Amino acid sequence: MERTIYSKYSNERAERFRIRTDIVTDEAGEKKVYKYACTIQAADHIRRQEELGRQLDAAYAGSRITFCPCTTENVPGGCRSVSPFVRGDNLQHLMEQAVAAGDWETVEQMVAAYADRVSGSGGEIPFVRTPEFVEVFGEEKLPEGMPCAAVSDVDMIFSNIFVESGKAVADGGWTVIDYEWTFPFPVPKKYLIYRAVYYAYYQIFKAEGKSLADWLKSAGLTEDETECFARMEEHFQEYLRAGAFPVRSMQRRMGTRIIPFAALLDGAGAGDGGEIVRESAYLRVRKLVYHIDRTECQDGSRICSGWAFAKTWDGRCLPVNIRVAAPGGERFAAEITRRTRADVAEMFKIRRVENPEFGFDCVWQAAPEQRFCIYFSLGNRESIYEG
Structure with missing residues (x-):
């Protein structure tokens, strides 16, 4: 048997x-x-x-x-x-x-x-x-x-x-x-x-x-x-x-937001990458830098990876906020994962950041021919990558 x-x-x-x-x-x-x-x-x-x-x-x-x-x-x-x-x-x-x-x-x-x-x-x-x-x-x-x-x-x-x-x-x-x-x-x-x-x-x-x-x-x-x-x-x-549409991609199509419990306790919102710098509305940013390492389509999803950070006038180097949208402005429900990029910190001689979380992976549901924009922002600065 x-x-x-x-x-x-x-x-x-x-x-x-x-x-x-x-x-x-x-x-x-x-x-x-x-x-x-x-x-x-x-x-x-x-x-x-x-x-x-x-x-x-x-x-x-x-x-x-x-x-x-x-x-x-x-x-x-x-x-x-x-x-x-x-x-x-x-x-x-x-x-x-x-x-x-x-x-x-x-x-x-x-x-x-x-x-x-x-x-x-x-x-x-x-x-x-x-x-x-x-x-x-x-x-x-x-x-x-x-x-x-x-x-x-x-x-x-x-x-x-x-x-x-x-x-x-x-x-x-x-x-x-x-x-x-x-x-x-x-x-x-x-x-x-x-x-x-x-x-x-x-x-x-x-x-x-x-x-x-x-x-x-x-x-x-x-x-x-x-x-x-x-x-x-x-x-x-x-x-x-x-x-056929895989169940594992349902979240990207439906746009479900994920809010960590700790964020609820302190009143911070999250999802779609979240605002990772709480005071971003009034930060004085001197320069915003980003680089796209790759963009491709896999398994019915668009993938964009790279790094981005902002330099403020008070000498800090900070991760930026990220959102993905269609050229017309309609926002995509993107799954955004942050990654430490010590190589970027080393390249720009950034010494005072213990955890340089400048890397990112953006994944969202879209057809291969769909155009998109990735918005990098912090304080009074915004840069747009068009793909």
């Missing part, structure tokens, strides 16, 4: 991609992973996993990257894929441990090992833009001839890679699980590297350490390539959703 010990629904997608993943254990303690179609349309998506696994095995034969085997079974009401439960050290977990210990040298070694292994595995065919590529990734004008694997698992991110226990990341064999998003047409290997580093930066590094641009550069990507891959990722996410 099998017992389900984990279940995850991936149903915020187009109907043809909606599935459920179960981890089950039998009486002997052996674990298996089942994937079920949640809709009639998704049955083909489940059935193709076994064939994709065979194609990946053939493409990566002889390399130190292998793929968890997968078979298909008919069950009442449809079908399911069956895979063994992979044991070992998950690469994301190893990275998280290194980040927690402040061991960025080890993290850099892991990223370098990943870029090296992905670049050198899977065969090498030149990139050509096919109709299938355009359907999934859009009309991006990538250079012809970029190296591609014969078959590409674009979700080969760190959380989907297991390393042999006790082996160094760069030396041991890697086993890839969950190759659901595999495509048998040319996709640049550098795009796989882009996705892995991008998601590691926000999910593992929590935007700490080097900037995303620096991480991508160290992994061998140019600025132009990064911009192209960001647009490819945006189109890929639209392909997966096909109009």
Whole structure:
């Protein structure tokens, strides 16, 4: 008798991609992973996993990257894929441990090992833009001839890679699980590297350490390539959703304000970034400085990151208030996260600020073509970034 010990629904997608993943254990303690179609349309998506696994095995034969085997079974009401439960050290977990210990040298070694292994595995065919590529990734004008694997698992991110226990990341064999998003047409290997580093930066590094641009550069990507891959990722996410709206984005669409309890007690308002300097109405600001590090679309949301601060006439350097609006003035319900940016303080020789909370990430729900303005303000000064 099998017992389900984990279940995850991936149903915020187009109907043809909606599935459920179960981890089950039998009486002997052996674990298996089942994937079920949640809709009639998704049955083909489940059935193709076994064939994709065979194609990946053939493409990566002889390399130190292998793929968890997968078979298909008919069950009442449809079908399911069956895979063994992979044991070992998950690469994301190893990275998280290194980040927690402040061991960025080890993290850099892991990223370098990943870029090296992905670049050198899977065969090498030149990139050509096919109709299938355009359907999934859009009309991006990538250079012809970029190296591609014969078959590409674009979700080969760190959380989907297991390393042999006790082996160094760069030396041991890697086993890839969950190759659901595999495509048998040319996709640049550098795009796989882009996705892995991008998601590691926000999910593992929590935007700490080097900037995303620096991480991508160290992994061998140019600025132009990064911009192209960001647009490819945006189109890929639209392909997966096909109009479906994820629950995790509800707050951004509805504009729910979050007010910390402590702010209620002292009468300060908050939400949409909040006014972080209470006396901002009468501050005499000498200069307001900001810089936009990146803007992009992800998962139906717009993202803008950078830093901003104000210099007052009495010698202080302070974070600024931030709001996001349409060009006509209609305010967007933006989720604004503040971050410490010691590098900015160092660049401007700001010595008297213990916690230079000058960095920010703004996220809001908007269509990719929607224009926007970010307003930075404090006291009598305001600057506007138009995107």
